[in-house]
Amino acid sequence: GENVEQHPSTLSVQEGDSAVIKCTYSDSASNYFPWYKQELGKRPQLIIDIRSNVGEKKDQRIAVTLNKTAKHFSLHITETQPEDSAVYFCAANPRGQGAQKLVFGQGTRLTINP
Amino acid sequence: DAGVIQSPRHEVTEMGQEVTLRCKPISGHNSLFWYRQTMMRGLELLIYFNNNVPIDDSGMPEDRFSAKMPNASFSTLKIQPSEPRDSAVYFCATARTGGPNQPQHFGDGTRLSIL
Numbered sequence: 745g746e747n748v749e750q751h752p753s754t755l756s757v758q759e760g761d762s763a764v765i766k767c768t769y770s771d772s773a774s775n776y777f778p779w780y781k782q783e784l785g786k787r788p789q790l791i792i793d794i795r796s797n798v799g800e801k802k803d804q805r806i807a808v809t810l811n812k813t814a815k816h817f818s819l820h821i822t823e824t825q826p827e828d829s830a831v832y833f834c835a836a837n838p839r840g841q842g843a844q845k846l847v848f849g850q851g852t853r854l855t856i857n858p
Numbered sequence: 859d860a861g862v863i864q865s866p867r868h869e870v871t872e873m874g875q876e877v878t879l880r881c882k883p884i885s886g887h888n889s890l891f892w893y894r895q896t897m898m899r900g901l902e903l904l905i906y907f908n909n910n911v912p913i914d915d916s917g918m919p920e921d922r923f924s925a926k927m928p929n930a931s932f933s934t935l936k937i938q939p940s941e942p943r944d945s946a947v948y949f950c951a952t953a954r955t956g957g958p959n960q961p962q963h964f965g966d967g968t969r970l971s972i973l
Contacts, residue, residue, distance in 0.1 A: 775959070776959035778961055778962075780964075786966070787949065787964040787965060787966050787967055788901070788949070788964045789964070790961045790962070790963070793959070793961055795959055833900075833901060837959070844889055844906065844908065844913070844953075844955065845891075845903065845906060845914060846891075846903070846962065847903070848900060848901040849900075850900045851900060851901075
């Protein structure tokens with residue numbers, strides 16, 4: 745089955761600097777890769793997603809890149825702010841099933857230091 | 859849009875008791891997912907439904923866990939009997955199907971503590 749590995753498990757950056765979180769997946773048929781942000785005690789919220797027909801997608805300070813050949817995708821946050829502090833999860837859909845089932849990475853705890 | 863609604867938000871009960879968690883999906887969403895989140899195991903998919911039909915229950919840990927979706931507006935996850943190791947946050951998420959890659963929207967979760 746699909747296996748999603750996420751690194752690093754914790755990340756601390758200075759406010760204003762960039763943060764990068766990386767994920768690898770095992771199922772070459774996967775074609776949908778969302779990223780979720782979870783603040784302490786809250787629900788995971790979708791912040792950006794990318795489909796396999798696209799190599800990069802950007803939304804203001806957030807961007808995601810996808811390398812299908814290497815089976816990895818990354819989240820990039822630029823000009824980080826204190827409110828970016830949270831746990832971030834990547835996910836992939838096994839066997840290319842659309843949104844019907846996601847396998848999540850273990851999460852990255854991002855801390856933005858003022 | 860009220861979002862995915864879960865109840866209760868918190869549940870504390872003694873081991874051996876039956877626990878029922880409830881979820882109301884976003885109107886028009888016909889896929890529903892139950893997840894369990896713990897520090898050790900992260901976010902695990904327990905079971906998911908399409909159009910009220912269970913599609914994949916391979917993540918359900920054991921026979922003590924059961925889930926139903928009697929109609930498009932309601933689902934339950936039941937644990938009977940409950941054990942301390944079932945303590946976790948349980949999330950329900952829903953999505954539209956039809957068309958490619960519809961994102962999942964999570965409810966606020968139920969924090970379950972089994973004493």
